Amino acid sequence: MATIVVDGRPYEADPARNLLDVCLSHKLDLPYFCWHPAMGSVGACRQCAVKQFKDENDTRGRLVMACMTPAADGARFSIADPEAKAFRASVIEWLMLNHPHDCPVCDEGSECHLQDMTVMTGHNERRFRFPKRSYVNQDLGPFVNHEMNRCIQCYRCVRFYRDYAGGADLDVFGVHDGLYFGRAGDGTLESEYAGNLVEVCPTGVFTDKTLKRHYARKWDLQTAPSICVHCSLGCNVIPGERAGELRRIRNRYNREINGHFLCDRGRYGYEFVNDERRVRRALAPHGPDRSADPLDPNEAIARVAPLLAGRVVGIGSPRASLEANFALQTLVGPDRFFQGISTRDKRLVDTALALLREGPSRAPTLHEVERADAVLVLGEDAPNTAPRLALALRQTAGVVPRQAVAGIPRWHDNAVRELIQDAKTPIYLATPVATRIDDLARRGQHAPPEEIARLGFAVAHALNADAPPVGGLAPEVAALAEEIAGVLRAAERPVVVTGTSCGSEAVLRAAAQVAWACGAGLCCVLPECNSMGLALLGGGSLDDAARALSDGDTLIVLENDLYERTTAADALLARAGHVVVVDHLAHATGARAHTLLPAGTFAESDGTLVNNEGRAQRFFQVFAPSGHSIRESWRWLRDVMNAAGRAEAAGWHALDDVIAALAAARPDLAGVRDAAPSAAWRFAGNKVARLPHRATGRTALHADRSVHEPRAVPDPDAPFNFSMEGAGVELPLPAALVPRFWSPGWNSEQALHRFQEEVEGPLRGGTPGVRLVAPGAGPIPWWRDPPGPFRRREGEWRVVPLHHVFGSDPLSMLSPGVAQRAPAPYVALAPADALGAAVVVTGEGFAATLPVRVLPELTPGTAGLPVGLVGPLPAVVEVKPA
Amino acid sequence: MWSALRTIWRVFLHLFEKKPTIEYPEVKPKLPPRYRGRIVLTRDPDGLERCVACYLCSAACPVDCIALQMAEAPDGRRYPAFFRINFSRCIFCGFCEEACPTYAIQLTPDFEMSEYRRGAMVYEKEDLTVDGQGKYPGYNFYRVAGLAIAGKGKGEAEGERAPIDVRGLLP
Known part of the structure; x- marks a missing residue:
């Protein structure tokens, strides 16, 4: 550690970092634009100018850009120096010369980094009397809005889109003061990470187009920490709600998983919460046209409760929380609880879990994947099944060449990129079809799953003679296997990426075998957000459910559309005497229900999801749905059990009681308790406020219905209030309870550094979530039965x-x-x-x-x-x- | 005795002084235009809504009595889908008027807003919108903003150059 002096005060500094990074880590206010914690420095905007002094006797000093200056031991700087301050104010004034008079109609307003920095430097009047520059915008597709007039030419967008995310269709065009950031012509941005431009852009050039349809300012959005439900990676997100409508999703930094970025499926997939197809009232459809009058919740419970006296079969869901699935398992008993996935999917997920538990390889976090120095991808089309993982692999590509760079600091992004050119970390890809990360691969193979598995087994055998050999390999495949084995053997931090998406257990086993043979991490992508949690909980497949179901039994289906899972859904549902569906969406299975109970989505309930690495993460309710009908799935099941006089759920008053019951029933899952602080957590006697202290319209929003302000809905399940009252984000909250990133003077998500131990470090208090899956300590369970080669059969x-x-x-x-x-x-x-x-x-x-x-x-x-x-x-x- | 007479005399003299009492409601008080009374939403010189639904008035409101929702018209203009002021909470501080970047929300010298029902004090956009420009005639936000709307493309706002030709290479 070095010591630097800033404005006469000594600060600890890591000499491998730059001064801007160090100043922000020490929570000093220093304005900047082009620097981004994940993308390093380029020194383009000249905004972070500070004075550097030779020694204590130097009074004149010289202006340097903090982001381009190493925090060398003993260096002396001044942020408050009048000349540096004047310089920074001038830079802002120049940037604002052409900035349009748009703030009232700009969606970035309320979380605009440019606004924050302008206020920070004190610039408040445009002295330039001449006309402003203007640009024509482009239609960039359904996700991102383009308003080029607002651009300040910081280059962050193209650096993210091209250099970081590997996109090709966004670029900078034009010359001198007419630089244009956009596409060659109108058209949808192709990259599945384009939505991150909304957060990367420091001003309002790129804004969220779906938010625009139901716009609310950041200060009005009710937020809570949540987890993305659209793939198995478990990215941390911040959903924002106002007036009963989910307005948008923003990234919630988690160093180990999503870091600063999300994929567009996660960012824009939220609209099902507001969809017309939502089930909002309990229904008992009947007759040929399945018409239904809404039921009062108590009527619905009274309708279902007597059925518990008979035989009940329960079908869970990999997109429902662990608690909801556990509640159903409690209701029907472990023997009659089924996972609600096809036999093939269940076998795949169970295999993946078994490989992670029995073998010696640990599942790496995405952050560890980003630092790997050799990668083998077996069978997984990551850009489509787990896009954030593909983005991590794109960063992995730079690891080895960057390690070799000497004499240039790591953060000096442009210089490092110039030096390494196209050099890449060795990445090998074997997938059935081409993927959008094929450009990262040194070599690869497109082949059917059997052949991919055979390649994997051959690599494992080449690495470790204990692994069984593969007979009858083509010479070029054997050579490829030898090459991959050589690279993995030489690597210090190898990672094997695989997954269930190509539908082959052999591929999973082959990948695990490679990981075991060379001590690599085993990153295994699963089908859905809680596939891992459901596999940990246990239960049979849908085919097992069909076997267990006798004619006339009651069938309870939890947050699942069986028609998506099996072609035998019709037969299964027809045999049940009474079908109860607990779900938030009306779908084909719900249409066959005798009783339909409206469940809360991820934004209207609390629970735990277990991601592909086995990390249990809590998502918290963002808003209380209007009316009294929608409730969490586990609450419906609890109410039914209580109404039927069952003792198990009598003590389930809040989510923590369900988790306690889960921990008692399943000691191996007891870690779920520690995924986040319990509902009893308080800061100086207060819960955390979900609404920002600046939230508006409290006495008018509901005044059209009643001038009496509605009481804040009590929340027994979480340490949060549905209100502005309570602990705010300026207090040192545990990382799992940070509902948004905001700090005085830092309204945009750039406030993040105020919540981190240091820039790019974990959030204060450590990364949230608890690992439930640990590698086995026993002997390596080698798989001795590699598949035969793929043989085409006639007519098949x-x-x-x-x-x-x-x-x-x-x-x-x-x-x-x-x-x-x-x-x-x-x-x-x-x-x-x-x-x-x-x-x-x-x-x-x-x-x-x-x-x-x-x-x-x-x-x-x-x-x-x-x-x-x-x-x-x-x-x-x-x-x-x- | 003398003191009592003097007091009576003084009271008598008051009969001939100018009366400060105004016979309200028969006589209306004359209030200055900048008096902070009932809030209105004004229109721009073209007769269109001035409010662009930027939420600054509701953010400035110390009693949180303003609620609105932004919407965008097909012509590109932003407007409040609803705009509600709960006058039973309003303290007529005028912060909303100061915050308004488009001169849309203005306070007027009208204060006669008594109602028997509190619900009747909740004014919607239709109740708030007036036909004129209020105290700030001539200002049209979209004439100076960079946002393009129907009838005003990029580069056509006041003090704006024609749009950059990205393919031009001339210095």
Whole structure:
């Protein structure tokens, strides 16, 4: 550690960091624009100027840019120096020369970094009398709004979009003072990370287009810490609500998982919460037209409770919280609780969990993936199944060349990029079809899952002779395996990435085998947000449920649409005597329900989700839904149990009671308790306020209905108030309870450094969440049965599930923008198999006429079908000309 | 005795002084234009809504009695989908008028707002909007803002140059 002197006071500093970074880590106010904690320094905006002095006798000093100056031991700086202050004020004044008179109609207002920095430097009057520059905007698609007049040319957008996220269609055009940041022409931004421009842009050039449709200022948004429900990574998010409507999702920094960035599915997939297809009242549909009068909640409970005297079968869901699934498991008993996923999916997830638990390899966090020095991706199309992981892999690509850079500090982003050019960390990809991160791969293979698994087993054998060999490998595959093995052996922090998306257990086992053979981390992507939690909880598949269900039994379906999971849903539902569906959306299963109970979405309930690394994370209720009907799934199940006179749930008054019951019933899951502080947590006797202290309209928002202010809804489940009253974010809250990033003078999300131990460090008090899955300590459970090679069978096509970031997740598909970006149903075939523009695809109860998409890399004899767009996928199909 | 007579005399003299009492409501008081009474929403010189729903008035309001929701019209103008002032809470401090960047919200010298029902003190946009420009005639926010609306494209605002030609390479 070095010591630097700023304005006469000594500060501890890491000499490997730059001065701006150190000043912000010490919570000193120093304005900046182009520097970004995740993207380093380029020194483009000249805003962070400070005075540097040679020694204590130097009184004149010289102006330096803090972001381009190392915090060397003994260096002396001044932020408050009058000349430095005047310089910074001038820079802002220059930037504001052309800034339009837009603040009242700008969506960035209330969280604008440019506003904050302008106030910080004290600039308040435009002295320049000449006309302002103007630009024509572009239509950038359904997610991002473009307003180029507001640009201050900090280059953050292109640095993020091109350098950090690997996008190609956003660039800077033009010359001198006419620089233009946009696309070559109008059109949707192609990158699935484009939504981050909204947070990266320090002013209002790029703003959230979905927010604009129901705009609210940041100071009006009710927020709580939450977890994204659109994939298995468990990114931390901040949903914002006003007047009963979820308005937007923002990133919640978690160093170990999502860092500063989200994918667009996570950011824009929230609109199902406001959707018209929401179930908002308890219903008892009857008659041929399934018409239904709303039921009072107590009537609905009274309707379901007597059914508990008979046999009840429960079907859980990988998109419901651990607590909701546990409540159902308690209600029906562990023997009659089923996971609500197909046998194939269950086998895949169970295999993944077993590999992580029994083998010696640990599941790396995304932050650890970003620091890996060699990566093998086996079978997983990460940009589509876990986009944030693909973004992490893009950072991994720079790790090894950056390590080799000597004499240039790591934060000196442009210089480092110039020096390393196209050098990359060795990354090897083996996937069924091309992915959007193929450009990162040193070499790769596009092959059917069996062949991918065989490559993996061969790599494992080359690394460790204890792993079984693979017979009959093609010489080029054997050579590739040797090459990969050599790279992984030499690596210090290798990572193997795999997942369930290609539908093959053999691929999972092969990936684990490689990880075990070289001591690598095993990053395993799972299908849904709580797949891991459900696998930990146990329970059979939907086929097991069909076997356990006797005619006339009561069937309780929790937050699940069985028609998405199996073609046998009709038969299953028809056999049940009474179908109770607890869900927040009206879907095909709900249409078959005898009683439909309205559940809360992730934004209207609290609970725990377990992500793909086995980290249990708590999401907190953001707002209290209007009316009295919508309640958390576990509350409905509790009320039914209590009404039926069952003793198990008698003491479940709040979420903590359910968690305590879960911990008592399942000691291996007791860690869930520590995922976040309990509802009893207080700061000086106060809960945390969900609303900012500046929230407006308290005495007018509801005044059209009643001039009497509604009482704040009590919240027994969480240490939060649905109100402005309580502890604010300026207090040292535990990281799991930080509802938004804001600090006096720092209204934008750039306030983040006030919540971190140091810039890019963990949040104050440590990263939230608890790991429930630990590697096994026993001998390595080698898999001794590698699959045989893929052989084409006449008249049979092996189905390769193809995932789409927009399209494969049914919840996000209810967002109009996401649906717009989703592809139309299709079947992908190899050029040799393409029998025409459209083909008839049949097999295992699946039948559809689909347009053909020709994929050159696809192996003949395999057919790619899009997940989530054509219903449950069969394993094998027949393709005939239409 | 003398003191009592003097007092009576003085009271008598008051009969001939100018009366400060105004016979309200028969006689209306003359209030200056900047008196802080009933709040109105004004229109711009083209007769269109001035309010752009920026939420600054509601943020400035110390009693949180203003609520609104921004919406965007097809022509690009922003407007409040609803705009509600709960006058039973309003303290007529005028902060909203000071905060308003478009001169839309203005306080007027009207103070006669008594009602028997508190609900009747809740004014919606239709109740608040007046036809004129109020105290600040001539100001049209969209004429000076950079935002393009129908009839005013980029570079056509006051004090704006024509849009940059990105493909031009001339210095």
